[in-house]
Structures are given as C-alpha cells and as structure tokens.
Amino acid sequence: MSKVKYYYDSENLAYRKIKTRKRRKLGVIILFLLASALFGFLSFIVLLNTPYFETPKDRLQAREIENLRLNYALLNKKMDQVNDVIEAIEDRDNNLYRVYFNKAAIPDSIRKAGLPGKNRYKVLEGYDNSQLVMNTTKRIDVLSKELAVQSKSLDVILKLADAKSDFLSAIPAIQPVRNENLKQMASGFGYRTDPFTKARKMHEGMDFTAKTGSPIYATGDGVVAKADNTASGFGNHIVIRHGFGYETLYAHLSKYKARAGQRVKRGDVIGYVGSTGRSEGPHLHYEVHKDKKVVNPLNFYYGNISAVEYVVIAQLANQENQSLD
Structure with a gap:
C-alpha cells in the first residue's frame, strides 16, 4: 500500500493530504519504463561488444578461429621440416652431383625466388589473421618453386648419370683373356x-x-x-x-x-x-x-x-x- 503524503497549510494552520493526479502518476510510470528499457538496451549492446559476454555462435567462431591458428602453426612446423630436407638435397645437388658432372651450382637467387606478381596476395588482406595466412601462403609458394627447380636439376643430373654410366660401360676396361x-x-x-x-x-x-x-x-x-x-x-x-x-x-x-x-x-x-x-x-x-x-x-x-x-x-x-x- 502506497504511503499517504501531507503538506502544511500555513494559512489555515493545518496539515492537508497531498492528492496526486492520475495522469501525472501514469506519465511517471511510463517515463520510468522507457528509461529502464533504454538503459537495458544500451547495456545489452555494451555487453555484446565485450569479451565477457559471448553468444553460442561467438563461442563456435572463436573455437574455429583457434583451430585455424593451430592448423596454420602445425602447417608451418611441417614446412620447416620440408625446408630442412630440401636444403639438404640442394646442398648435395650443388656440392656433390653438379661438381661430379662438372655443372655449375644453382644460386639461391634462382632456387628461393618467389613467384612473380606484387599483388599476388592482395586478396588475402583485410582479415583478422591476414598476416598469418599471407606468410604461410608465401612459404608454400617458395617451397613449391624450390621443388620445381630441384626436380628439373635432378632430371639434368639423371641424364648426365645415364650418359656417364654408358661411357663407363663402354671403356675397354678388362683383359680379353683371363x-x-x-x-x-x-x-x-x-x-x-x-x-x-x-x-x-x-x-x-x-x-x-x-x-x-x-x-x-x-x-x-x-x-x-x-x-x-x-x-x-x-x-x-x-x-x-x-x-x-x-x-x-x-x-x-x-x-x-x-x-x-x-x-x-x-x-x-x-x-x-x-x-x-x-x-x-x-x-x-x-x-x-x-x-x-x-x-x-x-x-x-x-x-x-x-x-x-x-x-x-x-x-x-x-x-x-x-x-x-
């Protein structure tokens, strides 16, 4: 039950009951409700844009992004291993095979050159993890180029080896009578x-x-x-x-x-x-x-x-x- 409020009438020297108008009372209630709704809406917007409040969809996307980062990290680790193997093959190619067959070594400027085109990775820009994706894509392109160069080099070495094998077999190298x-x-x-x-x-x-x-x-x-x-x-x-x-x-x-x-x-x-x-x-x-x-x-x-x-x-x-x- 609401409290009854009084005011002091100095002319009549008596307390009189305050009578509130129904319209005013209704307006106050409506104003309070609107203010509450506005405050609630603003609070909801703020919460949505803070890391302390996540929807199920946000949590799902966050997990997917984390999995993506993890997969890219694993991919880069595997590429490190592939790169070590390629460098070992390139070292043998330049310092063993090509020396043996008197062929010039292939310089790093050719082996490790990226693919042409300044705007090749422009389509990957503008995303939250663009730098990660771009760097990984560039590494894959460089490794692919290195493998292509090494494959062609080994084709040349194989032809030289075949010719060398034929040459060694052709030399009259044994006695004709035992x-x-x-x-x-x-x-x-x-x-x-x-x-x-x-x-x-x-x-x-x-x-x-x-x-x-x-x-x-x-x-x-x-x-x-x-x-x-x-x-x-x-x-x-x-x-x-x-x-x-x-x-x-x-x-x-x-x-x-x-x-x-x-x-x-x-x-x-x-x-x-x-x-x-x-x-x-x-x-x-x-x-x-x-x-x-x-x-x-x-x-x-x-x-x-x-x-x-x-x-x-x-x-x-x-x-x-x-x-x-």
Whole structure:
C-alpha cells in the first residue's frame, strides 16, 4: 500500500493530504519504463561488444578461429621440416652431383625466388589473421618453386648419370683373356721384333698366349662392327665399336661366337683363341683404338686385375721381345 503524503497549510494552520493526479502518476510510470528499457538496451549492446559476454555462435567462431591458428602453426612446423630436407638435397645437388658432372651450382637467387606478381596476395588482406595466412601462403609458394627447380636439376643430373654410366660401360676396361687361361704375356705395345722379317717394327697391340679354344671376352659394351677374315694378317678377327671414340680389335681367332651387328656387354664371350692369319702360334692379338688412333691397351686394365697383377703384366708387356704376329 502506497504511503499517504501531507503538506502544511500555513494559512489555515493545518496539515492537508497531498492528492496526486492520475495522469501525472501514469506519465511517471511510463517515463520510468522507457528509461529502464533504454538503459537495458544500451547495456545489452555494451555487453555484446565485450569479451565477457559471448553468444553460442561467438563461442563456435572463436573455437574455429583457434583451430585455424593451430592448423596454420602445425602447417608451418611441417614446412620447416620440408625446408630442412630440401636444403639438404640442394646442398648435395650443388656440392656433390653438379661438381661430379662438372655443372655449375644453382644460386639461391634462382632456387628461393618467389613467384612473380606484387599483388599476388592482395586478396588475402583485410582479415583478422591476414598476416598469418599471407606468410604461410608465401612459404608454400617458395617451397613449391624450390621443388620445381630441384626436380628439373635432378632430371639434368639423371641424364648426365645415364650418359656417364654408358661411357663407363663402354671403356675397354678388362683383359680379353683371363689370367687362368694365359700361358704368358708374349708381347706388349711398342717396338718389337717381327717374327717373320726379324726387323724392329711397331707392335700396335698386346699378344696373349693361350691354348687354342680359350675364350675371348669383350672388354667393354659395344656393337660388333666386323667378324670376318678380310683384313690382311689378322686371320679371323672381330672389331667392336664401343662408342665415345673407342674401338677394340681381337685377331687370330679359331672361331667366332659373335656376329656383325650384335650388341655385346663387357665380359661376354665373343670368340676363341686360335692361330689364323699371320701368326707364330695360338694367341690373341688385341688392340685398343681411341678416336681412330691406336693406344696402349695396358692403360685400361683396371676392371678385373689387382694392382700386383697389373705390375707383373706391365713388366712383361714392356720387354722388347719378339711378337707373335
């Protein structure tokens, strides 16, 4: 029940009851309600814009943003690991592979150059986490560029390695007759006494004495260019073209095991020791040609003999004795 209010009437010297008008009372109530509503609305707006009041949607978005930041952090950590691996590969590429194949190193200005275009990342600007997204995107682009450059570099190295492998396989690097089948090294490369004229003349190969029928081996990969007896003095003979300027000749064979046009590998049996043509006895006359010039076969025996065996063969080959053809 509301309190009754009085006022003092000085003229009549008495207290009189205050009578409030209903309209005024209603206006006060309405004004109070409007003020309360306005205050409540303003308070609600303020709360919405403070971190102390979150709607379920705000909380969901906050979690998503936090997950996004976490995923970007993990992505950057993985990119650090990828970058370490790429740098190790680049180091081997520049300082091992390219040095071995005599190729210039690829500078960092090419390897680590970003992709062209100043406004490439403009579409990522203007967001709360724009810097994080832009930096990560740039890193991905740089790594992608590095991988592309390294991939092309390895393609070049692979081609060089294939060519190098073919070259190493083509070199006539083994003896054409195995040591267990040899009787002796009859004559080496250089001036020797001709067995028929007794004159001193250039002997352009090495003579390996062995029993008739002993196997003769291709000393390097190549293609058989000749397998006949048309060359004067050589009797049955084989010529192999190895490529890279190398050719080898095998003379005085008893029979063939290879034919013209056949591709052979180092170590394949191509014929057998004999004494056909201008020959003093069963042996193999062996020659090596480089760029159409005859060279000493002794310089190429690194594929199947030891250092001690090489010294022995070199001593025997360098004796100025009589050749067998």
